[in-house]
Amino acid sequence: MIAFDNVAYSYGGAELLSEVSLRLTPGSFHFLTGPSGAGKSTFLKLCYAELLPTAGQVTIFDREVRSLDRDEVARMRRRVGVVHQDCQFLDHLPIAANVTLPLAVSGRDTGAQDLADLLGWVGLGHLADALPPSLSGGERQRAAVARAVITSPDIVLADEPTGNLDWEMSLRLLTLLVELNRMGKTILIATHDLNLIRTAKQQVAARVLRIKDRRIQLAGADL
Amino acid sequence: MTFRDILADLTTPDRHAARVVPPSGHTAWLTSFTAGAMTFLAVFALALSLASGRLADRWSEALARTATIRISAPADQQAAQTQAVLDLLATTPGIASARALTDEEQRALLEPWFGPDLPLDSLPVPRLVELTETGDGYDGEGLRQRLAAEAPGALLDDHTRWRQPLATAASRLRLLGTVSLLLILAAMAAMITLAANAALAANAQVIRVLRLVGARDVYIARAFVRRFTLRALGGAAAGTVAGMLGILLLPSADAAGGFLTGLGFQGAGWLLPLLLPPLAALVAFFATRLAAFRKLNELT
Numbered sequence: 053m054i055a056f057d058n059v060a061y062s063y064g065g066a067e068l069l070s071e072v073s074l075r076l077t078p079g080s081f082h083f084l085t086g087p088s089g090a091g092k093s094t095f096l097k098l099c100y101a102e103l104l105p106t107a108g109q110v111t112i113f114d115r116e117v118r119s120l121d122r123d124e125v126a127r128m129r130r131r132v133g134v135v136h137q138d139c140q141f142l143d144h145l146p147i148a149a150n151v152t153l154p155l156a157v158s159g160r161d162t163g164a165q166d167l168a169d170l171l172g173w174v175g176l177g178h179l180a181d182a183l184p185p186s187l188s189g190g191e192r193q194r195a196a197v198a199r200a201v202i203t204s205p206d207i208v209l210a211d212e213p214t215g216n217l218d219w220e221m222s223l224r225l226l227t228l229l230v231e232l233n234r235m236g237k238t239i240l241i242a243t244h245d246l247n248l249i250r251t252a253k254q255q256v257a258a259r260v261l262r263i264k265d266r267r268i269q270l271a272g273a274d275l
Numbered sequence: 276m277t278f279r280d281i282l283a284d285l286t287t288p289d290r291h292a293a294r295v296v297p298p299s300g301h302t303a304w305l306t307s308f309t310a311g312a313m314t315f316l317a318v319f320a321l322a323l324s325l326a327s328g329r330l331a332d333r334w335s336e337a338l339a340r341t342a343t344i345r346i347s348a349p350a351d352q353q354a355a356q357t358q359a360v361l362d363l364l365a366t367t368p369g370i371a372s373a374r375a376l377t378d379e380e381q382r383a384l385l386e387p388w389f390g391p392d393l394p395l396d397s398l399p400v401p402r403l404v405e406l407t408e409t410g411d412g413y414d415g416e417g418l419r420q421r422l423a424a425e426a427p428g429a430l431l432d433d434h435t436r437w438r439q440p441l442a443t444a445a446s447r448l449r450l451l452g453t454v455s456l457l458l459i460l461a462a463m464a465a466m467i468t469l470a471a472n473a474a475l476a477a478n479a480q481v482i483r484v485l486r487l488v489g490a491r492d493v494y495i496a497r498a499f500v501r502r503f504t505l506r507a508l509g510g511a512a513a514g515t516v517a518g519m520l521g522i523l524l525l526p527s528a529d530a531a532g533g534f535l536t537g538l539g540f541q542g543a544g545w546l547l548p549l550l551l552p553p554l555a556a557l558v559a560f561f562a563t564r565l566a567a568f569r570k571l572n573e574l575t
Contacts, residue, residue, distance in 0.1 A: 102487065122571075123491050130489035140484045144297040153295075157490035199488070 053078045053207060053238050054099055059108035061094055068094050070266040072108070076207070076240060081233045081256050083249045084242040085271065086263030092242035093137060095263070096209050099240065100132045101125050113206075130158050133200035135210035139192045141184040147171070148180040151199045162202065173228070174198045175221065189216035197225055207238040214245055222248055230256050295485060296498045299474055306470045306503055310510030310555050311517070313463040317456055318518025318548045324452020325547070326538045331445030341434065344404040348428030356426040357402050363425055364406055369413030373406040401428075463507075463555060464562040471503055471566040486574055496567035500560060507559030511552040519548055 054076040061069040068091045076082060076099075084092050097103040098110055101117045110117045112128055120128060133154075141150045148167060155162050171177045174194040184192060193216045200208055208229060214222035226248060233239045233256055243249065252258050260271035344364075348356045357375050364373035376384075378395050381403060385393055415433055422429040475482070478499075485495050522539045540547065 100487075126486070126489050126491040129487065134487065136487070140487060142295060142297075142481055142484055145294065149294070153485075154488040156295075157485060157488055157494055 053080075053113065055109075055111040056098070057109045057111070059098065059105045059110055061091075061098060061103060062106045063094075067266055069098075069263075069268075072268050074261070074268060076238055078206075078238055079233065079236050080238055081230075081252070081258040082240045083252070083258055083260045084240060084263065084268075085244055085246075085249070085260060088244070090263040091266065092263060093211050095268070096134070096211050096240070096242055099207075099209055100129055100134055130154065130203060131206045133203060133205035133208045135193070135196045135200045135208070135213045137211040137215070139184070139196040141192065141195070143184050146181045146183060147176060147187070147195050150184060151195060151202055154199060154203045158203075160203075167202075170198050170202060174224075190218065190221065193217055194221065194225075197228070201228065201232060205237065207240070208232060210239075210241045210243075212243055213241060214243065214248055219247075223251065226252055226255075295495075296474075296478055296481060296502065299477070299502075303502075303506055306467055306506040306559070307510035307513075309463060309466040309470070310507040310559065311514035313459050313466075314511040314514030314551050314555055315518040315521075317459045317551050318515055318522065320452055320455040320459060321548060321551075322522050322539055324449060324455070325540065325544055327448035327452065328445060329541075331441055331448060334441050339434070340408055342406050342408065343432045343434070344406065344422070344429050345401045345432060346404065346426065346429045347399075347401040348426075350399070352428070353402055356428050357404065359426045360404055360422065360429050363421055364404070367413060367418055367421070369409050369411055371407045371409045373404055376403045376405060404429075460554065460558050464558045467503060467507060467559045468562045468566050471499060471563040472570070474499060474503075475567060475570040482571065483574060486571075492568060492571045495571060496564060499567045500563045503563040504556050504560045508552055508556040511555030515548050515551050519545070 056072045056074050059069065059072040060067060072095070084095060086092050094103060098105060099112070101110075101112065101120065104110075104117060113131065115124070115128070117125075142153070145153075148171065149156075151171065152162050152167060168177060168180070171180055174197055176191060176194055176198065179187065179191060179195075184195070187195065193213060197210070197213060200210065210229070213225060217225065222245070229239050229241065230252065241248075249258070249260060253260075261268050262271040344360055346353060346356050346360060361373055361375065364370050381400060382393055382395055384403075385395075385400070415431065419431050422431060482495055519540075525539060
Protein backbone atom coordinates (compact mmCIF):
# COMPACT_ATOMS: atom_id res chain seq x y z
CA MET A 53 0.00 0.00 0.00
CA ILE A 54 2.85 2.34 0.91
CA ALA A 55 6.39 1.30 0.11
CA PHE A 56 9.67 3.08 0.77
CA ASP A 57 12.68 1.89 -1.20
CA ASN A 58 16.00 3.25 0.00
CA VAL A 59 14.41 6.64 0.58
CA ALA A 60 16.34 9.67 1.77
CA TYR A 61 15.10 13.15 2.48
CA SER A 62 17.33 16.17 2.84
CA TYR A 63 16.44 19.72 3.66
CA GLY A 64 18.83 22.66 3.55
CA GLY A 65 21.76 20.34 3.01
CA ALA A 66 21.02 18.27 6.10
CA GLU A 67 19.79 14.71 5.65
CA LEU A 68 16.75 14.05 7.87
CA LEU A 69 16.03 10.51 6.71
CA SER A 70 18.38 8.07 5.11
CA GLU A 71 18.16 4.58 3.55
CA VAL A 72 14.56 4.06 4.59
CA SER A 73 13.05 0.89 3.18
CA LEU A 74 9.78 -0.51 4.47
CA ARG A 75 6.32 -1.67 3.48
CA LEU A 76 3.01 -0.68 5.04
CA THR A 77 0.84 -3.56 3.95
CA PRO A 78 -2.97 -3.28 3.73
CA GLY A 79 -4.59 -3.76 7.10
CA SER A 80 -1.39 -3.26 9.08
CA PHE A 81 -1.11 -1.18 12.24
CA HIS A 82 2.11 0.71 12.90
CA PHE A 83 3.41 3.11 15.47
CA LEU A 84 6.30 5.40 14.67
CA THR A 85 8.35 6.68 17.59
CA GLY A 86 11.47 8.70 18.04
CA PRO A 87 12.65 11.82 19.77
CA SER A 88 11.38 15.25 18.77
CA GLY A 89 12.97 16.40 15.53
CA ALA A 90 13.92 12.86 14.55
CA GLY A 91 11.85 13.08 11.36
CA LYS A 92 8.48 11.50 12.28
CA SER A 93 6.45 14.28 10.68
CA THR A 94 8.74 14.27 7.66
CA PHE A 95 8.19 10.56 7.24
CA LEU A 96 4.41 11.03 7.39
CA LYS A 97 4.55 13.86 4.86
CA LEU A 98 6.44 11.58 2.50
CA CYS A 99 3.59 9.08 2.90
CA TYR A 100 0.99 11.44 1.41
CA ALA A 101 3.31 13.29 -1.00
CA GLU A 102 3.38 16.61 0.76
CA LEU A 103 7.13 16.09 0.53
CA LEU A 104 8.95 14.25 -2.21
CA PRO A 105 12.00 12.11 -1.46
CA THR A 106 15.36 13.49 -2.44
CA ALA A 107 16.55 9.94 -3.13
CA GLY A 108 14.91 6.55 -3.49
CA GLN A 109 11.30 5.79 -4.30
CA VAL A 110 8.03 6.17 -2.42
CA THR A 111 5.17 4.13 -3.83
CA ILE A 112 1.59 4.82 -2.75
CA PHE A 113 -1.27 2.64 -3.99
CA ASP A 114 1.15 1.08 -6.47
CA ARG A 115 2.15 4.43 -7.98
CA GLU A 116 5.53 6.07 -7.54
CA VAL A 117 4.78 9.52 -6.15
CA ARG A 118 6.96 11.37 -8.64
CA SER A 119 4.91 9.93 -11.49
CA LEU A 120 1.66 11.35 -10.12
CA ASP A 121 0.32 14.54 -11.66
CA ARG A 122 -1.35 17.12 -9.45
CA ASP A 123 -4.86 15.72 -9.93
CA GLU A 124 -3.64 12.23 -9.15
CA VAL A 125 -1.99 13.49 -5.97
CA ALA A 126 -5.31 15.05 -4.96
CA ARG A 127 -7.19 11.81 -5.65
CA MET A 128 -4.56 9.82 -3.75
CA ARG A 129 -4.97 12.08 -0.73
CA ARG A 130 -8.70 11.38 -0.67
CA ARG A 131 -7.80 7.81 0.20
CA VAL A 132 -5.48 8.87 3.01
CA GLY A 133 -6.86 10.39 6.19
CA VAL A 134 -4.31 12.54 7.96
CA VAL A 135 -4.39 13.91 11.49
CA HIS A 136 -1.93 16.77 11.35
CA GLN A 137 -0.03 17.79 14.42
CA ASP A 138 -1.16 21.39 13.96
CA CYS A 139 -4.65 20.28 12.87
CA GLN A 140 -4.77 22.48 9.70
CA PHE A 141 -8.26 23.93 9.84
CA LEU A 142 -9.92 26.67 7.86
CA ASP A 143 -10.49 29.11 10.68
CA HIS A 144 -13.40 30.93 9.02
CA LEU A 145 -15.48 27.74 8.68
CA PRO A 146 -17.31 26.09 11.56
CA ILE A 147 -16.12 22.74 12.83
CA ALA A 148 -18.85 20.84 10.98
CA ALA A 149 -17.74 22.33 7.65
CA ASN A 150 -14.09 21.63 8.47
CA VAL A 151 -14.80 18.02 9.33
CA THR A 152 -16.74 17.47 6.09
CA LEU A 153 -14.17 19.32 3.97
CA PRO A 154 -12.61 16.12 2.49
CA LEU A 155 -16.06 15.06 1.31
CA ALA A 156 -16.94 18.49 -0.04
CA VAL A 157 -13.79 18.87 -2.13
CA SER A 158 -14.43 15.51 -3.75
CA GLY A 159 -18.04 16.37 -4.51
CA ARG A 160 -19.51 13.97 -1.98
CA ASP A 161 -22.08 14.69 0.64
CA THR A 162 -22.50 13.31 4.12
CA GLY A 163 -25.73 12.72 5.89
CA ALA A 164 -26.49 15.15 8.67
CA GLN A 165 -27.06 12.24 11.04
CA ASP A 166 -23.72 10.61 10.16
CA LEU A 167 -21.96 13.90 10.81
CA ALA A 168 -23.78 14.36 14.09
CA ASP A 169 -22.88 10.80 15.12
CA LEU A 170 -19.21 11.31 14.26
CA LEU A 171 -19.01 14.66 16.07
CA GLY A 172 -20.83 13.14 19.01
CA TRP A 173 -18.41 10.25 19.07
CA VAL A 174 -15.41 12.58 19.37
CA GLY A 175 -17.30 14.62 21.95
CA LEU A 176 -17.83 17.67 19.77
CA GLY A 177 -21.55 17.39 19.07
CA HIS A 178 -22.24 20.65 20.85
CA LEU A 179 -19.45 22.47 18.98
CA ALA A 180 -20.52 21.78 15.39
CA ASP A 181 -21.10 25.46 14.71
CA ALA A 182 -18.08 26.73 16.62
CA LEU A 183 -15.11 28.21 14.80
CA PRO A 184 -11.75 26.43 15.24
CA PRO A 185 -9.98 29.32 17.00
CA SER A 186 -12.53 29.13 19.81
CA LEU A 187 -11.72 25.46 20.54
CA SER A 188 -9.17 24.13 23.00
CA GLY A 189 -6.16 22.16 21.79
CA GLY A 190 -7.80 18.86 22.69
CA GLU A 191 -11.06 19.76 20.97
CA ARG A 192 -9.19 20.78 17.83
CA GLN A 193 -7.30 17.49 17.83
CA ARG A 194 -10.54 15.51 18.16
CA ALA A 195 -12.02 17.49 15.29
CA ALA A 196 -8.92 16.70 13.24
CA VAL A 197 -9.42 13.01 13.94
CA ALA A 198 -13.05 13.25 12.85
CA ARG A 199 -12.00 14.93 9.60
CA ALA A 200 -9.34 12.27 8.95
CA VAL A 201 -11.78 9.38 9.19
CA ILE A 202 -14.94 10.89 7.69
CA THR A 203 -14.16 9.57 4.22
CA SER A 204 -13.45 6.08 5.56
CA PRO A 205 -9.97 6.23 4.00
CA ASP A 206 -7.80 3.25 3.14
CA ILE A 207 -4.97 4.62 5.26
CA VAL A 208 -5.03 6.77 8.38
CA LEU A 209 -1.86 8.67 9.24
CA ALA A 210 -1.82 10.43 12.58
CA ASP A 211 0.89 12.80 13.77
CA GLU A 212 0.86 12.95 17.58
CA PRO A 213 -2.93 12.60 17.64
CA THR A 214 -3.14 12.33 21.41
CA GLY A 215 -0.71 15.12 22.21
CA ASN A 216 -3.43 17.38 23.60
CA LEU A 217 -5.91 14.74 24.73
CA ASP A 218 -6.56 13.41 28.20
CA TRP A 219 -6.09 9.70 28.75
CA GLU A 220 -9.76 8.87 28.46
CA MET A 221 -10.08 10.62 25.11
CA SER A 222 -6.79 9.08 23.97
CA LEU A 223 -8.24 5.63 24.64
CA ARG A 224 -11.43 6.48 22.76
CA LEU A 225 -9.31 7.62 19.80
CA LEU A 226 -7.25 4.46 20.01
CA THR A 227 -10.41 2.37 20.06
CA LEU A 228 -11.63 4.14 16.92
CA LEU A 229 -8.35 3.53 15.11
CA VAL A 230 -8.31 -0.12 16.20
CA GLU A 231 -11.88 -0.52 14.92
CA LEU A 232 -10.88 1.04 11.59
CA ASN A 233 -7.93 -1.33 11.43
CA ARG A 234 -10.23 -4.30 12.03
CA MET A 235 -12.27 -3.05 9.07
CA GLY A 236 -9.12 -3.45 6.96
CA LYS A 237 -7.75 0.07 7.11
CA THR A 238 -4.02 0.67 7.38
CA ILE A 239 -3.02 2.74 10.39
CA LEU A 240 0.22 4.59 11.08
CA ILE A 241 0.51 6.69 14.23
CA ALA A 242 3.51 8.86 15.01
CA THR A 243 3.67 9.28 18.76
CA HIS A 244 6.00 9.43 21.70
CA ASP A 245 3.23 8.24 24.07
CA LEU A 246 4.58 4.85 25.12
CA ASN A 247 1.53 4.13 27.29
CA LEU A 248 -0.66 4.48 24.24
CA ILE A 249 1.56 2.08 22.30
CA ARG A 250 1.51 -0.51 25.11
CA THR A 251 -2.24 -0.26 25.43
CA ALA A 252 -2.70 -0.62 21.70
CA LYS A 253 -0.49 -3.72 21.56
CA GLN A 254 -2.89 -5.40 23.94
CA GLN A 255 -5.71 -4.88 21.42
CA VAL A 256 -4.08 -5.20 18.03
CA ALA A 257 -1.00 -6.69 16.40
CA ALA A 258 0.83 -3.40 16.05
CA ARG A 259 4.39 -3.04 14.85
CA VAL A 260 6.48 -0.30 16.34
CA LEU A 261 8.99 1.56 14.21
CA ARG A 262 11.63 3.81 15.67
CA ILE A 263 13.62 6.55 13.96
CA LYS A 264 17.19 6.51 15.10
CA ASP A 265 20.16 8.14 13.45
CA ARG A 266 18.03 9.11 10.40
CA ARG A 267 17.08 5.49 9.82
CA ILE A 268 13.90 3.61 10.63
CA GLN A 269 14.18 0.33 12.49
CA LEU A 270 11.82 -2.05 14.17
CA ALA A 271 11.63 -1.26 17.87
CA GLY A 272 12.66 -3.92 20.36
CA ALA A 273 10.75 -5.72 23.04
CA ASP A 274 11.18 -2.79 25.41
CA LEU A 275 8.01 -1.44 23.88
CA MET B 276 -11.75 25.41 -22.10
CA THR B 277 -14.94 26.18 -23.99
CA PHE B 278 -17.30 29.10 -23.52
CA ARG B 279 -19.78 26.63 -22.04
CA ASP B 280 -17.19 25.59 -19.43
CA ILE B 281 -16.64 29.23 -18.52
CA LEU B 282 -20.38 29.81 -18.15
CA ALA B 283 -20.71 26.65 -16.07
CA ASP B 284 -17.87 27.79 -13.82
CA LEU B 285 -19.57 31.11 -13.25
CA THR B 286 -23.15 30.04 -12.99
CA THR B 287 -22.98 26.68 -11.24
CA PRO B 288 -23.75 27.53 -7.65
CA ASP B 289 -20.98 25.58 -5.90
CA ARG B 290 -21.66 27.24 -2.62
CA HIS B 291 -19.12 25.20 -0.73
CA ALA B 292 -16.30 26.02 -3.16
CA ALA B 293 -17.17 29.68 -2.79
CA ARG B 294 -17.22 29.46 0.99
CA VAL B 295 -13.84 27.82 1.41
CA VAL B 296 -12.17 31.10 0.55
CA PRO B 297 -12.63 33.54 3.41
CA PRO B 298 -14.50 36.75 2.68
CA SER B 299 -11.93 39.25 1.52
CA GLY B 300 -11.74 42.92 2.35
CA HIS B 301 -9.96 45.46 0.22
CA THR B 302 -9.21 43.17 -2.70
CA ALA B 303 -12.92 42.81 -3.39
CA TRP B 304 -13.39 46.56 -3.47
CA LEU B 305 -10.18 47.02 -5.47
CA THR B 306 -11.26 44.61 -8.19
CA SER B 307 -14.71 46.11 -8.56
CA PHE B 308 -13.35 49.64 -8.53
CA THR B 309 -10.63 48.84 -11.07
CA ALA B 310 -13.09 47.16 -13.40
CA GLY B 311 -15.55 50.04 -13.00
CA ALA B 312 -12.98 52.78 -13.60
CA MET B 313 -11.41 51.02 -16.55
CA THR B 314 -14.74 50.30 -18.17
CA PHE B 315 -15.78 53.93 -17.64
CA LEU B 316 -12.65 54.99 -19.56
CA ALA B 317 -13.26 52.29 -22.15
CA VAL B 318 -16.73 53.70 -22.86
CA PHE B 319 -15.19 57.08 -23.63
CA ALA B 320 -12.40 55.56 -25.70
CA LEU B 321 -15.01 53.65 -27.67
CA ALA B 322 -17.16 56.76 -28.14
CA LEU B 323 -14.16 58.82 -29.23
CA SER B 324 -13.00 56.14 -31.61
CA LEU B 325 -16.42 55.78 -33.21
CA ALA B 326 -16.93 59.55 -33.42
CA SER B 327 -13.50 60.14 -34.95
CA GLY B 328 -14.10 57.46 -37.51
CA ARG B 329 -17.52 58.84 -38.40
CA LEU B 330 -16.21 62.38 -38.72
CA ALA B 331 -13.26 61.40 -40.88
CA ASP B 332 -15.60 59.34 -43.06
CA ARG B 333 -17.92 62.29 -43.39
CA TRP B 334 -15.12 64.65 -44.37
CA SER B 335 -13.62 62.21 -46.74
CA GLU B 336 -16.95 61.45 -48.35
CA ALA B 337 -17.85 65.11 -48.67
CA LEU B 338 -14.56 65.92 -50.38
CA ALA B 339 -14.79 62.86 -52.54
CA ARG B 340 -18.13 63.96 -53.98
CA THR B 341 -16.99 67.47 -54.88
CA ALA B 342 -14.27 68.90 -57.07
CA THR B 343 -13.04 72.33 -58.07
CA ILE B 344 -12.05 73.68 -61.45
CA ARG B 345 -9.65 76.58 -61.35
CA ILE B 346 -9.66 78.82 -64.42
CA SER B 347 -6.49 80.88 -64.80
CA ALA B 348 -6.91 82.86 -67.98
CA PRO B 349 -6.19 86.44 -69.10
CA ALA B 350 -8.84 88.83 -67.77
CA ASP B 351 -10.51 89.26 -71.15
CA GLN B 352 -10.86 85.50 -71.64
CA GLN B 353 -11.86 84.48 -68.16
CA ALA B 354 -15.60 84.95 -68.53
CA ALA B 355 -15.65 83.09 -71.84
CA GLN B 356 -13.61 80.19 -70.50
CA THR B 357 -15.77 80.04 -67.38
CA GLN B 358 -18.89 79.78 -69.48
CA ALA B 359 -17.24 77.15 -71.68
CA VAL B 360 -16.38 75.13 -68.62
CA LEU B 361 -19.93 75.39 -67.26
CA ASP B 362 -21.36 74.34 -70.63
CA LEU B 363 -18.95 71.44 -70.81
CA LEU B 364 -19.84 70.31 -67.31
CA ALA B 365 -23.54 70.49 -68.08
CA THR B 366 -23.07 67.83 -70.73
CA THR B 367 -20.62 65.67 -68.79
CA PRO B 368 -22.07 62.42 -67.40
CA GLY B 369 -21.66 62.03 -63.66
CA ILE B 370 -21.82 65.72 -62.82
CA ALA B 371 -24.85 66.58 -60.68
CA SER B 372 -24.33 70.32 -60.54
CA ALA B 373 -21.73 72.96 -61.25
CA ARG B 374 -21.52 76.65 -60.53
CA ALA B 375 -18.94 79.41 -60.57
CA LEU B 376 -18.19 81.03 -57.24
CA THR B 377 -19.22 84.67 -57.02
CA ASP B 378 -16.72 87.46 -56.32
CA GLU B 379 -18.06 87.68 -52.78
CA GLU B 380 -17.52 83.97 -52.19
CA GLN B 381 -13.99 84.12 -53.57
CA ARG B 382 -13.25 87.20 -51.46
CA ALA B 383 -14.50 85.32 -48.41
CA LEU B 384 -12.17 82.45 -49.20
CA LEU B 385 -9.18 84.75 -49.43
CA GLU B 386 -10.14 86.99 -46.52
CA PRO B 387 -8.29 84.96 -43.86
CA TRP B 388 -5.03 85.54 -45.73
CA PHE B 389 -5.41 88.99 -47.33
CA GLY B 390 -7.92 90.81 -45.14
CA PRO B 391 -11.42 92.11 -45.88
CA ASP B 392 -10.65 94.88 -48.38
CA LEU B 393 -9.16 92.79 -51.12
CA PRO B 394 -9.41 94.49 -54.56
CA LEU B 395 -10.34 91.32 -56.38
CA ASP B 396 -10.83 93.13 -59.73
CA SER B 397 -7.25 94.32 -59.85
CA LEU B 398 -5.66 90.99 -58.97
CA PRO B 399 -5.14 88.03 -61.29
CA VAL B 400 -7.23 85.71 -59.14
CA PRO B 401 -8.40 82.58 -60.94
CA ARG B 402 -12.13 81.90 -61.16
CA LEU B 403 -13.30 78.86 -59.24
CA VAL B 404 -16.03 76.51 -60.39
CA GLU B 405 -17.42 74.08 -57.83
CA LEU B 406 -18.94 70.86 -59.05
CA THR B 407 -20.76 68.07 -57.31
CA GLU B 408 -20.74 64.60 -58.76
CA THR B 409 -23.53 62.06 -58.88
CA GLY B 410 -23.35 58.80 -57.01
CA ASP B 411 -21.83 57.09 -60.06
CA GLY B 412 -19.09 59.69 -60.33
CA TYR B 413 -17.46 61.05 -63.46
CA ASP B 414 -14.50 60.16 -65.64
CA GLY B 415 -11.77 62.45 -64.26
CA GLU B 416 -9.24 61.78 -67.02
CA GLY B 417 -11.80 62.31 -69.76
CA LEU B 418 -12.92 65.57 -68.18
CA ARG B 419 -9.31 66.82 -67.97
CA GLN B 420 -8.78 66.13 -71.66
CA ARG B 421 -12.00 67.94 -72.64
CA LEU B 422 -11.09 70.90 -70.43
CA ALA B 423 -7.64 71.12 -72.03
CA ALA B 424 -9.27 71.24 -75.45
CA GLU B 425 -12.07 73.70 -74.75
CA ALA B 426 -10.76 75.83 -71.87
CA PRO B 427 -6.94 75.72 -71.78
CA GLY B 428 -6.77 77.77 -68.58
CA ALA B 429 -9.00 75.36 -66.61
CA LEU B 430 -7.50 72.91 -64.18
CA LEU B 431 -9.46 70.15 -62.41
CA ASP B 432 -8.73 69.59 -58.72
CA ASP B 433 -10.56 66.48 -57.55
CA HIS B 434 -9.34 66.89 -53.90
CA THR B 435 -7.32 63.69 -54.02
CA ARG B 436 -4.42 65.33 -52.20
CA TRP B 437 -6.85 66.42 -49.44
CA ARG B 438 -8.73 63.17 -49.29
CA GLN B 439 -5.69 60.93 -48.84
CA PRO B 440 -4.43 62.53 -45.57
CA LEU B 441 -7.99 62.46 -44.20
CA ALA B 442 -8.38 58.80 -45.04
CA THR B 443 -5.03 58.14 -43.39
CA ALA B 444 -6.07 60.20 -40.35
CA ALA B 445 -9.33 58.25 -40.15
CA SER B 446 -7.57 54.88 -40.10
CA ARG B 447 -5.02 56.18 -37.56
CA LEU B 448 -7.81 57.45 -35.30
CA ARG B 449 -9.58 54.10 -35.44
CA LEU B 450 -6.30 52.36 -34.72
CA LEU B 451 -5.64 54.66 -31.78
CA GLY B 452 -9.13 53.97 -30.43
CA THR B 453 -8.62 50.22 -30.74
CA VAL B 454 -5.17 50.41 -29.14
CA SER B 455 -6.62 52.51 -26.30
CA LEU B 456 -9.31 49.91 -25.68
CA LEU B 457 -6.77 47.09 -25.72
CA LEU B 458 -4.48 49.00 -23.35
CA ILE B 459 -7.37 49.64 -20.99
CA LEU B 460 -8.30 45.94 -21.01
CA ALA B 461 -4.65 44.96 -20.53
CA ALA B 462 -4.30 47.38 -17.62
CA MET B 463 -7.47 45.94 -16.11
CA ALA B 464 -6.11 42.40 -16.53
CA ALA B 465 -2.85 43.44 -14.87
CA MET B 466 -4.61 45.05 -11.92
CA ILE B 467 -6.97 42.11 -11.45
CA THR B 468 -4.00 39.74 -11.63
CA LEU B 469 -2.30 41.75 -8.90
CA ALA B 470 -5.43 41.69 -6.76
CA ALA B 471 -5.86 37.96 -7.39
CA ASN B 472 -2.23 37.32 -6.50
CA ALA B 473 -2.68 39.29 -3.29
CA ALA B 474 -5.78 37.26 -2.45
CA LEU B 475 -4.02 33.99 -3.26
CA ALA B 476 -1.01 34.96 -1.14
CA ALA B 477 -3.26 35.98 1.73
CA ASN B 478 -5.02 32.62 1.49
CA ALA B 479 -1.93 30.45 1.08
CA GLN B 480 -2.81 28.50 4.21
CA VAL B 481 -6.37 27.90 3.00
CA ILE B 482 -5.01 26.61 -0.29
CA ARG B 483 -2.55 24.34 1.51
CA VAL B 484 -5.29 22.84 3.69
CA LEU B 485 -7.51 22.26 0.67
CA ARG B 486 -4.70 20.50 -1.15
CA LEU B 487 -4.02 18.35 1.91
CA VAL B 488 -7.60 17.12 2.10
CA GLY B 489 -7.63 16.19 -1.58
CA ALA B 490 -8.93 19.24 -3.40
CA ARG B 491 -7.98 19.39 -7.06
CA ASP B 492 -6.47 22.60 -8.42
CA VAL B 493 -9.54 23.30 -10.50
CA TYR B 494 -11.74 23.20 -7.38
CA ILE B 495 -9.52 25.69 -5.56
CA ALA B 496 -9.06 27.93 -8.58
CA ARG B 497 -12.80 28.00 -9.22
CA ALA B 498 -13.47 29.57 -5.84
CA PHE B 499 -11.13 32.47 -6.63
CA VAL B 500 -11.97 32.78 -10.33
CA ARG B 501 -15.71 32.91 -9.78
CA ARG B 502 -15.37 35.53 -7.08
CA PHE B 503 -13.06 37.81 -9.07
CA THR B 504 -15.00 37.40 -12.31
CA LEU B 505 -18.31 38.33 -10.71
CA ARG B 506 -16.70 41.32 -8.98
CA ALA B 507 -15.22 42.50 -12.28
CA LEU B 508 -18.59 42.00 -14.00
CA GLY B 509 -20.39 44.04 -11.35
CA GLY B 510 -17.78 46.82 -11.38
CA ALA B 511 -17.70 46.92 -15.17
CA ALA B 512 -21.48 47.09 -15.37
CA ALA B 513 -21.48 50.09 -13.04
CA GLY B 514 -18.62 51.70 -15.00
CA THR B 515 -20.45 51.16 -18.28
CA VAL B 516 -23.68 52.69 -16.98
CA ALA B 517 -21.75 55.68 -15.60
CA GLY B 518 -19.83 56.10 -18.85
CA MET B 519 -22.98 55.90 -20.99
CA LEU B 520 -24.72 58.41 -18.73
CA GLY B 521 -21.71 60.70 -19.08
CA ILE B 522 -21.90 60.47 -22.87
CA LEU B 523 -25.66 60.97 -22.79
CA LEU B 524 -25.34 64.09 -20.65
CA LEU B 525 -22.68 65.72 -22.82
CA PRO B 526 -23.93 69.14 -23.94
CA SER B 527 -25.12 69.27 -27.52
CA ALA B 528 -22.64 70.96 -29.82
CA ASP B 529 -24.88 71.21 -32.87
CA ALA B 530 -24.40 74.93 -32.99
CA ALA B 531 -20.68 74.51 -33.40
CA GLY B 532 -21.30 72.00 -36.14
CA GLY B 533 -17.84 70.66 -35.62
CA PHE B 534 -16.12 67.75 -34.06
CA LEU B 535 -18.14 67.58 -30.84
CA THR B 536 -21.37 67.11 -32.71
CA GLY B 537 -20.49 63.52 -33.43
CA LEU B 538 -19.08 62.53 -30.02
CA GLY B 539 -21.12 59.70 -28.55
CA PHE B 540 -23.01 56.81 -29.94
CA GLN B 541 -25.59 56.77 -32.67
CA GLY B 542 -28.39 54.27 -33.21
CA ALA B 543 -27.27 50.70 -32.70
CA GLY B 544 -23.90 52.07 -31.59
CA TRP B 545 -25.43 52.50 -28.14
CA LEU B 546 -25.39 48.71 -27.84
CA LEU B 547 -21.62 48.50 -28.27
CA PRO B 548 -20.69 49.63 -24.71
CA LEU B 549 -22.93 46.85 -23.40
CA LEU B 550 -20.30 44.41 -24.65
CA LEU B 551 -17.74 45.88 -22.25
CA PRO B 552 -18.97 44.25 -18.96
CA PRO B 553 -18.89 40.68 -20.36
CA LEU B 554 -15.54 41.49 -21.95
CA ALA B 555 -14.23 42.73 -18.59
CA ALA B 556 -15.57 39.57 -16.95
CA LEU B 557 -13.76 37.43 -19.52
CA VAL B 558 -10.53 39.34 -18.90
CA ALA B 559 -10.95 38.84 -15.14
CA PHE B 560 -11.79 35.16 -15.62
CA PHE B 561 -8.63 34.36 -17.54
CA ALA B 562 -6.38 36.70 -15.52
CA THR B 563 -7.48 35.13 -12.22
CA ARG B 564 -7.41 31.60 -13.59
CA LEU B 565 -3.87 32.08 -14.86
CA ALA B 566 -2.74 33.59 -11.55
CA ALA B 567 -4.45 30.86 -9.52
CA PHE B 568 -2.95 27.96 -11.44
CA ARG B 569 0.49 29.58 -11.42
CA LYS B 570 0.27 29.94 -7.65
CA LEU B 571 -1.10 26.43 -7.15
CA ASN B 572 1.74 24.97 -9.17
CA GLU B 573 4.13 26.32 -6.55
CA LEU B 574 2.57 23.95 -4.00
CA THR B 575 3.02 20.18 -3.83
